[in-house]
Amino acid sequence: MSEKPSGSMPFRRLDARMLLVHPVQEAVRFLPALVALFVTGRSSDRSPLWDLGALVVVIVLGMSRWFTTRYRISGGQIELRSGLFTRKVLATPADRVRTVDVTAPIWHRLVGLARVEIGTGSSRAMDDRIVLDALAAPVAQALRAELLHRAATLTPPTPASGSGAVIGEDGQPSLPSPAQGAIPVDLPPPTVEQDLMTLNPRWIAYAPLTTSGLLTALAVWGFVSQYLVDLIPTIESAVGQVQAWGVWISLAVGVLMALAAIAGMAITAYVLQFWGFRLSRHSGGTLHVTRGLLTTHATSLEEARIRGLEIGEPLGLRWAKAGRLHAIGTGLRSGDGADRGRAWLVPPAPRDVVEGVARLVLGRVEPLDTTLEQHGPAARRRRYVRAVVPAALLAGLATWGWVRGDLPGLVTLTAYLPLVVSPLLARDRYAALGHALTAEYVVARSGSIERRRDVVARAGVVGVVTRATFFQRRAGVATVVVATAAGRQGYRILDVPAERSEELVVELVPQARAFCDSVS
Amino acid sequence: MPWTLGGGLLGDVTGLSSLVLLRPPAHRVSPRARVLWRIEALLGALPVLAAQAFWWLRDPASPRPIQVWLLVATIAIDTAYLVVMPIWRYRVHRWEVTDEAVYTQTGWLTQERRIAPITRIQTVDLTRGPVAGMLRLASVRVTTASSAGPLRIHGLDHAEAVALVERLTTLTIADPGDAT
Numbered sequence: 001m002s003e004k005p006s007g008s009m010p011f012r013r014l015d016a017r018m019l020l021v022h023p024v025q026e027a028v029r030f031l032p033a034l035v036a037l038f039v040t041g042r043s044s045d046r047s048p049l050w051d052l053g054a055l056v057v058v059i060v061l062g063m064s065r066w067f068t069t070r071y072r073i074s075g076g077q078i079e080l081r082s083g084l085f086t087r088k089v090l091a092t093p094a095d096r097v098r099t100v101d102v103t104a105p106i107w108h109r110l111v112g113l114a115r116v117e118i119g120t121g122s123s124r125a126m127d128d129r130i131v132l133d134a135l136a137a138p139v140a141q142a143l144r145a146e147l148l149h150r151a152a153t154l155t156p157p158t159p160a161s162g163s164g165a166v167i168g169e170d171g172q173p174s175l176p177s178p179a180q181g182a183i184p185v186d187l188p189p190p191t192v193e194q195d196l197m198t199l200n201p202r203w204i205a206y207a208p209l210t211t212s213g214l215l216t217a218l219a220v221w222g223f224v225s226q227y228l229v230d231l232i233p234t235i236e237s238a239v240g241q242v243q244a245w246g247v248w249i250s251l252a253v254g255v256l257m258a259l260a261a262i263a264g265m266a267i268t269a270y271v272l273q274f275w276g277f278r279l280s281r282h283s284g285g286t287l288h289v290t291r292g293l294l295t296t297h298a299t300s301l302e303e304a305r306i307r308g309l310e311i312g313e314p315l316g317l318r319w320a321k322a323g324r325l326h327a328i329g330t331g332l333r334s335g336d337g338a339d340r341g342r343a344w345l346v347p348p349a350p351r352d353v354v355e356g357v358a359r360l361v362l363g364r365v366e367p368l369d370t371t372l373e374q375h376g377p378a379a380r381r382r383r384y385v386r387a388v389v390p391a392a393l394l395a396g397l398a399t400w401g402w403v404r405g406d407l408p409g410l411v412t413l414t415a416y417l418p419l420v421v422s423p424l425l426a427r428d429r430y431a432a433l434g435h436a437l438t439a440e441y442v443v444a445r446s447g448s449i450e451r452r453r454d455v456v457a458r459a460g461v462v463g464v465v466t467r468a469t470f471f472q473r474r475a476g477v478a479t480v481v482v483a484t485a486a487g488r489q490g491y492r493i494l495d496v497p498a499e500r501s502e503e504l505v506v507e508l509v510p511q512a513r514a515f516c517d518s519v520s
Numbered sequence: 521m522p523w524t525l526g527g528g529l530l531g532d533v534t535g536l537s538s539l540v541l542l543r544p545p546a547h548r549v550s551p552r553a554r555v556l557w558r559i560e561a562l563l564g565a566l567p568v569l570a571a572q573a574f575w576w577l578r579d580p581a582s583p584r585p586i587q588v589w590l591l592v593a594t595i596a597i598d599t600a601y602l603v604v605m606p607i608w609r610y611r612v613h614r615w616e617v618t619d620e621a622v623y624t625q626t627g628w629l630t631q632e633r634r635i636a637p638i639t640r641i642q643t644v645d646l647t648r649g650p651v652a653g654m655l656r657l658a659s660v661r662v663t664t665a666s667s668a669g670p671l672r673i674h675g676l677d678h679a680e681a682v683a684l685v686e687r688l689t690t691l692t693i694a695d696p697g698d699a700t
Contacts, residue, residue: 330665463636463669470629483636483669490668502541511621511637516541 011070011081017111018134022062025107030055071132073146078118080130090130098305098330099343100144102298104137109296114140118147141298148286148300192283197346197357199277199291206348207270208263209316210324211450216265217258274347279357287327287361289344299343305329307460307486308441309358310342311368311453313351318451323354327361328456328487341487358455367441367455372434378475379495380430387426391418425449435493437507442482444493454491460484464505464512468498480504542633545616545623552655553613553675554606559651561605565598615673617684619691622662624671634671640664644688646681660684 061084069082073094080090099119108114113134135143241250275293282288287306290298310326317323325346345361346354359365398415401407428448436443442461445453463483472478477495484491496504506512572591576582608628616623622641625633642665648658658681662671676684 462640462664462666463634463671465669466633468631473631481668483664483666485665488668489666499541505542505633505635509621509635509637511618512542512623512635514618514620515543515545515616515623515635517543 009072009074011072011079014066014069014071014132015113015134015136015139016066017113017136019063019066021107021111021113021134023059025105026055026058026062028107030058065133069132071130073143078130078147080132092130094147097147098302100147100300102140102144104296106294108134109294112137116140116143144298144300148282148284148302193288194281194283195278196281196287196360197277197279197353199274199347200349203322203347203349204267204270206317206320206322207266209320209322210266210270210314210348211316212266212269214262214266216269217262220265270347274344277344277347279345281360287345291344291347301327301329301343303361306361306457307484308454308456309345309361310487311354311358311455313451313453315449315451317348321351322348323351324348325354325357326487328484330460330485341489362441362455364440366438367436367443370436370438370443372436372443372445373500375433375435375477375495376497378477378497379433382472382475382477382495383430383433384423384426387422387429388419391422395419433494435496435504437504442491442493442508444482444491446492446494456482456484456486456491458508460486461508464508465490466501466505473498477501482508545614545625547615548610549613549615549673549675550657550677550680551610552657552677554610556652556655556657556675557606557609558602561598561602563651565594565602568594569598613674615676617687622671622688624673626672626674634669636662636664636669636671638688638691641688641692644685644692646685648678658682660688662688 064084065082068084069080071078071080073079076094078092078094078097080088082088082090097118101117101119102114103117104114114137115134116132118130118132132140132143134140245253272293272295274291276296277291278289280288281303285303287301287303288298289301290296306327306329308328310328312324312326323346325344326342327345328342346357355368358368362368395416395418398407398412402409402412425448429446432445432447432451434445437458440458442456442458443453444456445451461482461484465481465483466478467481468478472495475495476498478498478501480493480496480501482491482493483489493504506516572587572594576587579587605628609626612625612628612631614625619638621635621637623633623635625631641662643661643663645661646658647661652658652675656678657675658678660673660676660681664670673681673684
């Protein structure tokens, strides 16, 4: 790992304090296994030494990263050298940087560290992500400012430095040619920061109306159920209690307790995720989001890379006149699962706040204010058929079971509940269904329980897919999928009348005009 | 609304196209593609039949009524699939390339049309499986920066596929940019 003389900046190491943090972090991750070990006396037939051995190996491997990882930002390039057995050199032009995430989990914060994650604009997920875990918090902030400034001003590179292994993705020209020969300036000019939104603690009341509490509860249940065998005595005593109280009271108590638990978890999740939420805009052309109670996140997005918004209005939030807002952009690699490729702009908050921020970010009002074109009677019929038919089948099956004497009457009655609700669901789903085209954006809305309005920049459309199942063709509708490099990658416009779908294709991809008969 | 799907199973199979604006892509894939799809379907059906044969051989009480019904159903479904699917698909599968865009139409029960501008293309690749190789066929796949929109043309004549890849590559090189 000798550093070649390159005439410019030397390679930097990660912060040595990570050697302190890392073992603690890994030990905590192993904690449930260790607790189970000590509580039950044995987790399984294998010796507890195995668990401890695995923990030690993980810690040693993690700590070796400090000795093997070096990075530098020099001559318009970010270089990262890493790997214990396989040496890896990753180099990427600084002007490819799209997002910089600074995350500080609780242990990092205790010793003043932060983790930096740099996203570049490649369509591939993992090969191009640069993670520096961890740097001193001020160094991390300075690095973020420096990178985003470079990205904004396109500093010309100095000729071939250091490793010489310039890995340009996709075989594209990796850097603009150093024509003007100016000297890169390391200090960004003072930037002006403008606050767009800060969290109002009162919005925490919206937390129980989202599905996150339910999901957390399910996750906890999944975790606990692994240790269910150990809980058998508790369960037996609960069964005794049920017999003493009678079924109805027990049921009511159980439901109330479950609801309270779910609400509690939703509130906890909201506070952990969104405490201190602040969205601001820098004059350099970036949006900054900072949030989090124990683990703090600081995300920076280059505004030129934002390809649209997702305005979420799930049932509960809609009922409370609230919503939430995500930005979608290329090179957004932060977050897991559903958050992948998207960044929070507004946590669950009043609708006015959501729409206000959406206007500020888009810089225009048309995509939000325009009336959506409805999809017509065929689409409405399909909403009803798709909601009512499965519910009717369920009710029919239950009735059959009741007639044969296999099912108690109460269960049969419960099976009729979906049938009662389904027409309402269908009506609400059709009411939401619609799309619109403005000069710069395509807007699509759909869903009832998870209603969403997607606003996608037409400049970011990389293709269009029209899909029609056998039944859709019979009904004379088709689903148009707008393909984009950002967010969910494909945004669906559901059940558009067939002729309109063809117009949409041509409007979204003007090159498709070559494939049209000369009718229009 | 003058939209109809002409009656029978194989009626107006390219239903998407029956109206005003967008016409189907100009070129069909190779007629040998039908053979390819049929062989692939057959290979897919074999494990199910093999599993049933195994059951017949191992179960001393064979043939039970349920085994017979299962076999009859399997053979009926497979035969229908083998006969209908390739013909239907061959009628649907079409492609076209201009200097500005790629356009494909695929599927049979569920049909799809995909259009991507040349400027948005990121990769073009050609694949030929063992069966396709024997039939001198190949598939071309065109990807964009979005994982939602790759275009695939199955069952092209191999020489035609090679020429297509070459043309697309030339067109794509002529247009630099990061295609996002």
